Structure formats: C-alpha cells, structure tokens
Amino acid sequence: MRVLVVGSGGREHALCWALAASPLLTRLWCAPGNPGTAQHAENVAIGVQDIAALVAFARDNKIDLVVPGPEAPLVAGIADAMAHAGIACCGPTAAAAQLEGSKTFTKEVADAAGIPTAKWERFDNADAARAFVRLRGAPIVVKADGLAAGKGVVVAATVAEAEDAIASFMEAGTLGAAGSALVMEECLVGEEISFFALCDGTNAIPLGAAQDHKRVGEGDTGPNTGGMGAYSPPPAFTPELEAETMVRIVRPALAEMARRGTPFTGILFAGLMLTTDGPKLIEFNVRLGDPETVCLLPRLQSDLLPALLAACDGELKQFTLRWHARAALAVVMAARGYPGTPVRHTPIGPLAAAEAVPGALVFHAGTEMLNDRLVSSGGRVLTICGFGPDLATAHASAYRAVGAVPWPDGFFRRDIGWRALG
Ligand code: AMP
Ligand code: GLY
DSSP, X not given: OEEEEEEOSHHHHHHHHHHHTOTTOSEEEEEEOOTTGGGTSEEOOOOTTOHHHHHHHHHHTTOSEEEEOSHHHHHTTHHHHHHHTTOEESSOOTTTTHHHHOHHHHHHHHHHHTOOBOOEEEEXXXXXXXXXXXXXXXXXXXXXXXXXXXXXXXXXXXHHHHHHHHIIIIISOTTGGGGSSEEEEEOOOSEEEEEEEEEESSOEEEEEEEEEOOEEETTTEEEEOSOXXXXXXXXXXXXXXXXXXXXXXXXXXXXXXXXXTXXXXXXXXXXXXXXXXXXXXXEEESSOOTTXXXXXXXXXXXXXXXXXXXXXXXXXXXXXXXXXXXXXXXXEEEETTTTSSOOOSOBOOOOHHHHTSTTEEEEESSEEEETTEEEEOSSEEEEEEEEESSHHHHHHHHHHHHHTOOOTTEEOOTTTTHHHHO
C-alpha cells in the first residue's frame, strides 16, 4: 500500500508513526510534513490547500490511500477531487465537511436528527439578539456563525458580557463576515470530551475519546488555543456513555447526512459536554483532533491502515478495533507568545534524551530544519506523549520527557490531566 498523509502537525506525525507500523504499508509520503514525519515518511513540499498538486502527486505516485489531517483541505474538496481521480481518500466530501464549516448547518442537522444539543437560535440583527439575551438572561453562549479561528465563541456569565459580544461581533465587525450572523445557545455545564468515530457513510465505529485542555494557562485560564494537552481514555467518559453517544449522536448524524444525499465518510469528531442529562453535542469536526490524536493512536492495538481502508470501502459494519489496556497523556510544548504571536526560529537542542525516556514518544508539530539545525516554526511546536498501564504512569513519563527537551524558548502546561488525576 502506498499512502499519502496530508498535513504538518503533531496529529500528522502521529498518523505517520502509526501507519509506518502497518505490515500492509510499502511506501509513505507526507505533504508537506515536518522533521518528525520525515522519520517515517518522505516529505513532499505541497501545501495542504493545493488540491490540484496533491491530486497530481497522488496520481503520478500511484497512491492507494490519501489521509487528510486538517479540515482546510476537506472543506476545500480534497475528497471530491481524489474520488474524481479514482483515488481512495479517508475524509468527507466538501458537502459533508460543512458539519465543521458552518455552525448553523450543524445545528440544523442535529435538530433534524434529534441529537441532544444546546437549544439555539440564529440572529442576523443585533437588536433582536440583544432583546433575546435580555429575555433569556445569563449565562448564555454567543457564537459567530462562520469560521473564526477559535475567536468566535463567548461563554457570557452576565447579560452585559453577552451584549458586549453582540456589539463586537455584529456592530464593530471584529470578526469580519464571520460575525455578520450569530448563534445564541443555552449554556451547557459539565466536562468536555472529544469523541471520535470512524465512518463509512453508513456505519460507524468508535475511535476513542480524549479530554483536551483548550486554555493556554494552568487551571484552565487565559485565552483559547488549538489545545495544550490531552489524555485518553478520560475516566468520566464511561463505556456506557460511549455507547449512548454512538446511539444518540453519531449514528443519527450519519443517517441524517445520508438522507440529505451527502453521506459522511472519514472521522467524525464530536465535541461533547457530559451534562447531568447525558452527553450533549457542542460541535462536530470532520477530522481527528490535535493534540487528541497523539494520545489516541499509541493506545490503538489494531493496524490503523486496514481500518481507514474499510471506511473508504463502506466496510465498517463488521469491523472492530482492538485497544491496548493503557492510558496515554500528551503535553504540548508551545513557543513563547502563543496563542498570540509566537517567537519563531528559536533553536531546539537534541531530542535523543527525551526520545529515550521509557514509555514516551516525541511528536513534532511546528518544527523545521534551518541550516541543519532543528528550530521552532509555529505556535505549537512539539507534543510529547507518555503512556503506561494507568494515567499516573503516563503522566510521569510524559513530563519526564518534557523535562529532557532542551528548548529554553518553549513553555507548556504542568497540569495536563488534572481533572482525572486530582
Ligand atoms: P466551539 O467553537 O463551538 O467549539 O466552542 C468553543 C468552546 O466554547 C467549547 O470548547 C466550549 O468550551 C465552549 N462552548 C461552546 N458552546 C457551548 C455551550 N453551549 N455551553 C457551554 N460551553 C460552550
Ligand atoms: N484539539 C481540538 C481540535 O483539534 O479541534
């Protein structure tokens, strides 16, 4: 099997690492990749949005399977373009990727499918939005309808805070076109879980759950980020809750997407709130999470490659995945300044000591080689995974390896896993 992974983050390094272990693999490429993916794959200098170049490369190199990591190429139609060229691609079409691209679309699918989610209403007018907030009171969640790079959601504790968000999104135009319409939501309370399901258009199988840490600062303080660390499995998400999520959220979403004539193939990422009334959907994404993938894949005992192929071939009905009885915990090391403007091109010393820590794996995200030396090149730079028989052991190994990374310009959260570890 000849496989092309698309992306350049910690998620894609973990995908390359897992695929490289498959006995079915004959050759692996990653576009554009990073110095970590280069340990397992041949990096190809094609950007994730350059769909035409990716299709041409896949055709010229007789690729059997394309595995897109991030949402951008999916929303831009990479799966459609690969299908047109007769190449298997484990991801949704652009039409099905609207589950991540538009909040209103997701809410309409959820309502049509009877999926438990926060009550919501859409507003195109700031005065109507303000009247609604005064009527409903706080807490209330104000969301820009369009993609706003994580800056479009305000969980308002007071009516005044909600009114400020409405003024800033709709009247001051701080988010541009993304804020011209708003979704107002009931505020859900509970633990947040990232749940993943592998889907073949009709059938879905669980691909594990993790708890992310979105805020930049310890104790869940400061601005939101792409994720500063994660652990898996989260004890709060019991097997019963997973079964309930499959029955009440994932399968109804698949059925509704198929009914609309846009069946969903690939990885469905359900952002859940574990409320006292059971799991409720916060949002769907159409891909694996980052950093969640870094603590999911080291727990997977089955070969990942046949599972992804079965999803493309509509053959997940009889498919099962086996998991190691182990826990994993991932710590993101970010460049100073992140999530604002991260310092770039700071030197990272040799990683051999961190890589040698037993039960630890070092994954690259925003790194690059500059004059033969490893330097930082992005906000989230390295993701260190620890694994072991239990979460405490995984935690200890991850932080031992983090401590062995010679990178004075990086920072990380010291409290990843605090909800489960106390
Ligand atoms: P989203 O961009 O929809 O993922 O929202 C970003 C974050 O806002 C989520 O990860 C939650 O922490 C929070 N959030 C979004 N919707 C709600 C809600 N209805 N109730 C409580 N928190 C929410
Ligand atoms: N870590 C959250 C995400 O990948 O969207």
